[in-house]
Amino acid sequence: MQLEYEIIYSNRQSLQISVERDKSVIVRAPKGTSLATIESALEKKKLWIYEKTKHPQKYKEGRKERAYISGTSILYLGKEYKLDFVNEDFEGVRFDGGFYLSKSHAQLAEHYLKEWFLEEAKRIIAPKAELNARTLGVSYNQILISNLKFRWGSCTPKNNLNYNWRLIKAPISVIDYVIVHELTHLLEPNHTKRFWAIISVQLPHYLKAKEWLKCNGSLLEVL
Ligand SMILES: [Zn+2]
Structure with missing residues (x-):
C-alpha cells in the first residue's frame, strides 16, 4: 500500500521522510519519537507524498466529511x-x-x-495477537489500539505493538496477516527473505491479504 510507511529508528537528531525508488515511504526518526509526532509530520507532507508515490488520492485535499444517513x-x-x-x-x-x-x-x-469499532478492535485483535505470539515464540510489551491515519499496524523499538482500529473493517484473514506481520518484526526487523518465509509458514495465504490491503489502503482515512 502506497500510503503505508516503514519507520527506521536510529540515533539521528531529526525526522526525515523519504519516498524510495519502489514508492515505499520511509520515515527515519530519532529513537523515542512518538507515533503521533510521526503521523503529524506525514500529515503535513501528505500532498508531497501523494505526488511522489502517484497516489490516486493526491488531488483530494483532506478528508471528506462523511454523512451518516439511513442506508449508508x-x-x-x-x-x-x-x-x-x-x-x-x-x-x-x-x-x-x-x-x-x-x-x-x-x-x-x-x-x-x-x-464501537475501537471496542471491537480490542476484543478481536488482543486475543489473536496473544495466540500468534505464542506460536511464533515471541513476546511483546503491550498492545495499543491506535488511531493512526496512515498505518494498519506498527511495532515500536520497545516491543509495543500498535494496531489501527480501522483494521476491524478488514476480513479476518487480513486482520490475522497484519497481526502476524507486526509480530514477525520482533524476530526480523526488516522485510527480508527470512521475514516473508516466517510469515508464509504462519499464514500460507498471506499474499491474498497483502493484496487486499494494497487495494483498500484508502479505507485507512475513512471515519
Ligand atoms: Zn513491516
Whole structure:
C-alpha cells in the first residue's frame, strides 16, 4: 500500500521522510519519537507524498466529511452492513445484522460508531495477537489500539505493538496477516527473505491479504 510507511529508528537528531525508488515511504526518526509526532509530520507532507508515490488520492485535499444517513453502508470484518436510525431512544450502537442508532442521537453517529469499532478492535485483535505470539515464540510489551491515519499496524523499538482500529473493517484473514506481520518484526526487523518465509509458514495465504490491503489502503482515512 502506497500510503503505508516503514519507520527506521536510529540515533539521528531529526525526522526525515523519504519516498524510495519502489514508492515505499520511509520515515527515519530519532529513537523515542512518538507515533503521533510521526503521523503529524506525514500529515503535513501528505500532498508531497501523494505526488511522489502517484497516489490516486493526491488531488483530494483532506478528508471528506462523511454523512451518516439511513442506508449508508459500513464495512465490518470485510462485509458491508447497512446503517439505520430508529425511533427508540438509546445511546451508542446496536449491532444486529446491521448498525442501529437512535434518531435522537443522530448527531453523535460518527462518535458512537468510532467508539464501537475501537471496542471491537480490542476484543478481536488482543486475543489473536496473544495466540500468534505464542506460536511464533515471541513476546511483546503491550498492545495499543491506535488511531493512526496512515498505518494498519506498527511495532515500536520497545516491543509495543500498535494496531489501527480501522483494521476491524478488514476480513479476518487480513486482520490475522497484519497481526502476524507486526509480530514477525520482533524476530526480523526488516522485510527480508527470512521475514516473508516466517510469515508464509504462519499464514500460507498471506499474499491474498497483502493484496487486499494494497487495494483498500484508502479505507485507512475513512471515519
Ligand atoms: Zn513491516
